[in-house]
Each structure stands twice: as structure tokens, then as C-alpha cells.
Amino acid sequence: MKTGQKQNCLFMRLNGYTGGMKMNELELKYGCNPNQKPSRIYMEEGELPIQVLNGKPGYINFLDAFNGWQLVSELKKATGLPAATSFKHVSPAGAAVGLPLSDTLAKIYWVDDLGELSPLACAYARARGADRMSSYGDFIALSDVCDVSTANMIKREVSDGVIAPGYEPEALEILKSKKRGNYNVIQIDPAYVPAPIEKKQVFGITFEQGRNELNIDDKFFDNIVTENKELTEEAKRDLAISMITLKYTQSNSVCYVKDGQAIGIGAGQQSRIHCTRLAGQKADNWWLRQSPQVMGLQFKDEIRRADRDNAIDIYMGDEYMDVLADGVWENTFKVKPEVFTREEKRAWLDKLTDVALGSDAFFPFGDNIERAHKSGVKYIAQPGGSIRDDNVIDTCNKYGIEMSFTGIRLFHH
Numbered sequence: 001m002k003t004g005q006k007q008n009c010l011f012m013r014l015n016g017y018t019g020g021m022k023m024n025e026l027e028l029k030y031g032c033n034p035n036q037k038p039s040r041i042y043m044e045e046g047e048l049p050i051q052v053l054n055g056k057p058g059y060i061n062f063l064d065a066f067n068g069w070q071l072v073s074e075l076k077k078a079t080g081l082p083a084a085t086s087f088k089h090v091s092p093a094g095a096a097v098g099l100p101l102s103d104t105l106a107k108i109y110w111v112d113d114l115g116e117l118s119p120l121a122c123a124y125a126r127a128r129g130a131d132r133m134s135s136y137g138d139f140i141a142l143s144d145v146c147d148v149s150t151a152n153m154i155k156r157e158v159s160d161g162v163i164a165p166g167y168e169p170e171a172l173e174i175l176k177s178k179k180r181g182n183y184n185v186i187q188i189d190p191a192y193v194p195a196p197i198e199k200k201q202v203f204g205i206t207f208e209q210g211r212n213e214l215n216i217d218d219k220f221f222d223n224i225v226t227e228n229k230e231l232t233e234e235a236k237r238d239l240a241i242s243m244i245t246l247k248y249t250q251s252n253s254v255c256y257v258k259d260g261q262a263i264g265i266g267a268g269q270q271s272r273i274h275c276t277r278l279a280g281q282k283a284d285n286w287w288l289r290q291s292p293q294v295m296g297l298q299f300k301d302e303i304r305r306a307d308r309d310n311a312i313d314i315y316m317g318d319e320y321m322d323v324l325a326d327g328v329w330e331n332t333f334k335v336k337p338e339v340f341t342r343e344e345k346r347a348w349l350d351k352l353t354d355v356a357l358g359s360d361a362f363f364p365f366g367d368n369i370e371r372a373h374k375s376g377v378k379y380i381a382q383p384g385g386s387i388r389d390d391n392v393i394d395t396c397n398k399y400g401i402e403m404s405f406t407g408i409r410l411f412h413h
Contacts, residue, residue: 068141096126242358
């Protein structure tokens with residue numbers, strides 16, 4: 001390499017931008033926090049498998065990007081469909097495959113004005129739309145080359161960046177114009193295969209382990225331990241999406257899935273029942289957004305999507321008077337909404353069915369199943385191995401729920 005090329009490469013390395021050039025090291029502005037300097041990503045052998053096409057991605061951006069890329073790659077391999085995920089703080093807020101959107105889903109995801117969507121755009125609409133509150137400011141991972149349809153959707157959302165195996169030229173220009181030209185756009189080599197041994201340091205001590213290369217396919221769920229043995233192809237697909245999502249979610253974690261998308265992810269809780277409750281509430285909120293009461297809300301024209309999401313979240317919860325009180329509702333709505341009563345919400349939630357639920361470790365008590373049942377769960381996959389497995393199985397049988405024991409734990413830290 002000539003002297004001028006070396007200087008140019010050094011300038012870009014120090015500024016976190018590769019401009020399409022490959023290198024084995026990229027210096028970052030700082031680590032997890034501004035006081036954690038210096039910071040970089042690098043390869044001990046070979047070149048980095050990524051190119052920064054725009055922006056200056058940070059430490060947490062890359063953690064989200066690399067975990068998200070693994071997730072969507074595995075979803076694509078398992079289902080044969082384009083996949084997308086919406087990451088925040090190294091856990092997915094949503095993940096989905098590219099099935100078409102119903103008119104209702106297009107409306108609650110605020111994409112009904114975008115016309116016909118590509119399968120990849122449908123995947124991202126689902127991944128972001130299931131839990132829009134958590135996806136605000138996300139890092140996106142796409143399994144396929146980013147097309148114009150997907151780029152136009154990303155352009156108008158609050159997001160930190162995107163990683164994909166490639167970008168259509170027009171799509172790249174759309175993304176480069178986002179955030180005043182500072183939007184993070186990363187291209188990854190889809191042929192890259194990491195070393196079989198991974199390392200990390202904690203307190204100056206190096207940890208080493210084999211990569212979790214577990215293949216999750218439809219045979220993963222063959223060990224059905226409940227009276228109900230019925231497991232449809234759609235249920236197998238949804239259980240696979242759940243387990244692959246959990247593989248890249250901070251433990252303890254559970255994931256509810258319906259129709260090819262995660263609808264509730266409970267991450268990073270010390271107690272499994274709290275994971276199940278947290279994810280179950282998110283799944284409930286996803287379903288409640290499709291109710292006539294929420295679909296009929298008349299927002300003032302100037303209210304932005306993020307503010308609508310926040311108002312809907314409050315309206316569906318116990319603190320609904322925070323948006324319905326006199327002198328307050330007028331700031332958001334054209335017409336004062338009626339209270340969405342507890343009884344009305346329960347009646348609507350009772351219509352939610354055929355939900356799949358995965359857990360990264362065994363359910364220790366039947367209370368997890370009781371809570372899952374309230375959110376329409378019909379299919380469950382978990383490792384098994386609790387001393388109270390009989391109680392968990394009996395609770396499934398009580399509600400006619402099918403449950404598979406996978407025998408494999410999926411902790412992720």
C-alpha cells in the first residue's frame with residue numbers, strides 16, 4: 001500500500017468510517033459509555049467482515065448489529081423467508097419474517113400509507129411494529145439486500161442504524177440522507193464464518209467457549225410431552241422463530257410468537273415468571289392495539305407516530321386518565337375516547353389464539369403456563385428438566401396446550 005493510501009486508511013480508521021474499504025481494525029469514539037476510552041473493534045486474524053458505508057457506528061451499535069445479523073441469518077435459514085430484527089441494548093425488541101401484512105397490521109404499524117411492501121419491508125414492519133415503544137431508536141438487521149421499499153420505511157423511523165448484506169443503489173442513497181447524513185449503514189459479508197471458539201474479557205480475565213452453533217429446525221420440537229400432540233407446520237415455524245430469537249436475547253428470556261413474528265419478548269429478568277409476565281403483557285398490548293377501541297382513536301393531525309404510540313400505550317394501561325383527563329385529552333385527540341374498561345380488554349384478549357411460546361430454560365412452576373394461557377398460548381417449547389416438570393405438564397394439559405421438551409438450554413449473556 002502506498003503512503004497516501006495508508007494515510008487515508010488511517011484517517012478513516014480513526015473516524016470510524018471505512019467508505020467501502022476493508023481493514024482489520026476500526027477505532028470507535030468510545031465504549032459502552034463516553035468515559036470508556038480507547039475503544040475499537042478488530043480481528044486477530046484476517047480482515048473485518050464489514051464495511052461502514054455511512055455514519056460512525058459506536059460500540060453498542062456494533063454489538064446490536066452483530067447479534068442482530070446472526071439472528072436474521074438463522075431466521076432466513078430456518079424459514080426460507082426474508083427476516084428482520086429491531087435491536088436495543090443487545091436484545092431484540094422484535095423479530096419477524098417477511099409474510100404479507102393484513103390491513104389491520106399495516107395500520108397499527110403506521111405503514112398503511114406506503115403502498116405495496118416488499119417481503120423484506122414486511123419483515124421490518126412486523127419486527128418494529130410489535131413493540132414500537134421498545135423499538136424506538138433501534139439498530140436494524142436485515143437478512144437480505146436492502147431494497148427501496150424497506151429503505152423508505154426505515155427513513156421515517158427513529159433508528160440508529162442498519163446492517164445488511166448489501167443495498168440497492170437507490171436504497172443506499174435514501175439511507176445516507178437520514179439523520180442529516182449521519183445515519184449508520186453497515187454492510188456485512190454474508191459468507192463470513194467466525195472462528196469456532198469465542199472469547200471475551202471480564203475484569204481482565206479471559207473467558208473462552210465454543211460458539212453456540214445449535215441448529216434449530218422443525219425436528220427440534222419432536223419430543224412432545226403433553227396430551228395434545230398436534231403441532232402444525234405454522235406452529236413449528238413460530239416456535240423456531242421464538243427459539244432463534246431467544247438465542248440472541250439476554251437471559252432469562254421468553255418469547256411469544258404469532259404468524260411469523262415475535263409479539264412479546266421478555267429479556268434479562270432474574271425470575272422466569274417475570275419474563276413470562278413481561279413478554280405476555282407486550283403480547284397483550286400488540287393484540288389490544290388491534291381492538292376496535294384502539295383502532296378507532298382519532299388523533300389530531302399534528303401528532304407524530306412516536307407520540308401516538310405513547311398515547312396508545314397509556315390508554316391501554318391502568319393509568320389511562322393520564323391521557324383522558326379533561327384538559328389533557330384535547331392535546332392528543334380530536335374526540336375524547338371512551339375508557340377501555342378492564343372487562344372490554346379481557347373480552348378482546350380472549351380472542352387471541354394459536355400463540356407460540358419459547359423459553360431459553362425450563363419453566364420451574366406451572367404459574368408460567370397459567371400466565372401464558374391468558375395470552376392465547378397454544379404451543380410451547382422449552383428445555384424441560386425441572387423437578388416440577390410434572391406440574392408444568394399437568395398445567396398444559398389443563399388448557400389443552402401442546403408442549404415440546406427440546407433438552408437444550410439457550411442462555412445468552
